[in-house]
Amino acid sequence: MLLAAESIQKNCKLSESVFRSLKEGTNADAVSGRLKYATILIRLGDITGASVLLKEVETAHSNLALESVCTCSGIVEYSPKTGLRDKTLTLLHTGEIYGHFCHCLIFVETLKPCFPNGWLDAIFRPMELDDQRSNTDDVMEYVSLDPLPYFYFxxxxxxxxxxxxxKxxxxxxxxxxxxSEEPLFHKDTALVLLxxxxxxxxxxxxxKIIYDEACCLRKRNTGFKSSHVRYNGKPV
Structure with missing residues (x-):
């Protein structure tokens, strides 16, 4: 995505190697790589290609054995669904385990060119900061999103x-x-999308009510798990 962002920023066509890498990334897990690739295709105007990927994501989410996994805090967090635990060893031996897990999507500001302009406020909208933080010269923004709400968005x-x-x-x-109903790892950013x-x-x-709820939720939680922005590599 970083290479794609650089090319788009320069108004250059994406190279075959970039497209190949994006396609290979769709096999990294069940849906996250496809969501990233679909985002870029929509930005490039390839609606047909994006629609195919989104249909694959929809199919994956309809599989009851699909698990969402969060590692944003440095700790693997997930709630295994009924049935997958018994299949784990088999899936590991067959190499199919990655097709049953999806990871959070983490986007940095340098990826902005990959998103259609109308999406930027939803994906990269800063959330309210504590009053004592005024020095933002070296701010690096990371946005963590659960795959399912991002898919619907x-x-x-x-x-x-x-x-x-x-539709x-x-x-x-x-x-x-x-x-409102799913056990999300990053409900604050899902609320921003909504x-x-x-x-x-x-x-x-x-x-505005929903956005204020997102800000309040973030303030009640600590750690990168529920954060929208990090300063100097430290969660806020």
């Missing part, structure tokens, strides 16, 4: 681009349900 944005209001509404409803989606729909007051 990408699908929503794509359906809006295709002018499919019914866009369905994606929004799934995003809303996901944020807030942005509401704002796009003209529901400004409700969007």
């Amino acid at each position: 990408v699908t929503l944005m794509l359906q809006k681009e295709l002018n499919n209001p019914f 866009a509404l369905t994606s929004f409803q799934m995003l809303e349900k996901c944020v 807030s942005h989606s509401l704002e796009m729909d003209g529901q400004v007051e409700k969007a």
Whole structure:
């Protein structure tokens, strides 16, 4: 993605090696690599290619054995679903284990060129900071997102681009349900995605309430697990 961002920033075509690396990255886990690749394809205007990847993500999430894993805090965290634990050894021996796990997506500011302009406020929107932090000269921003709410957000944005209001509404409803019901590792950033989606729909007051909820949630939690921004490599 970093190489793709550099090429897009320079208004250059992505090289075959970059496309090859992005494609190979889709095998790193069940969905995260596909979501990254789909994001870039939408940025480049390849809606057909992005739609194929998103369909694969949807299929993967419909598999009850799919697990979400978070390592953002340096500790592996996940809640195994019924059935997968018994298959783990078999999956390890067959090399198919990666197809049953999905990791959080972590984006840095240098990846901004990979995203359509209308997405930037949702992905990279800074959350409220503590009053005592004023020196931001060497700020590096990391955004951690759970794959499932990001999938619904990408699908929503794509359906809006295709002018499919019914499918866009369905994606929004799934995003809303996901944020409220799923056991997410990064609910604060999922709330930001939902807030942005509401704002796009003209529901400004409700969007603000959701955004404030995201900020409050982040302040109640410590560590990178629930953080949207890091200063000097230290979680805030």
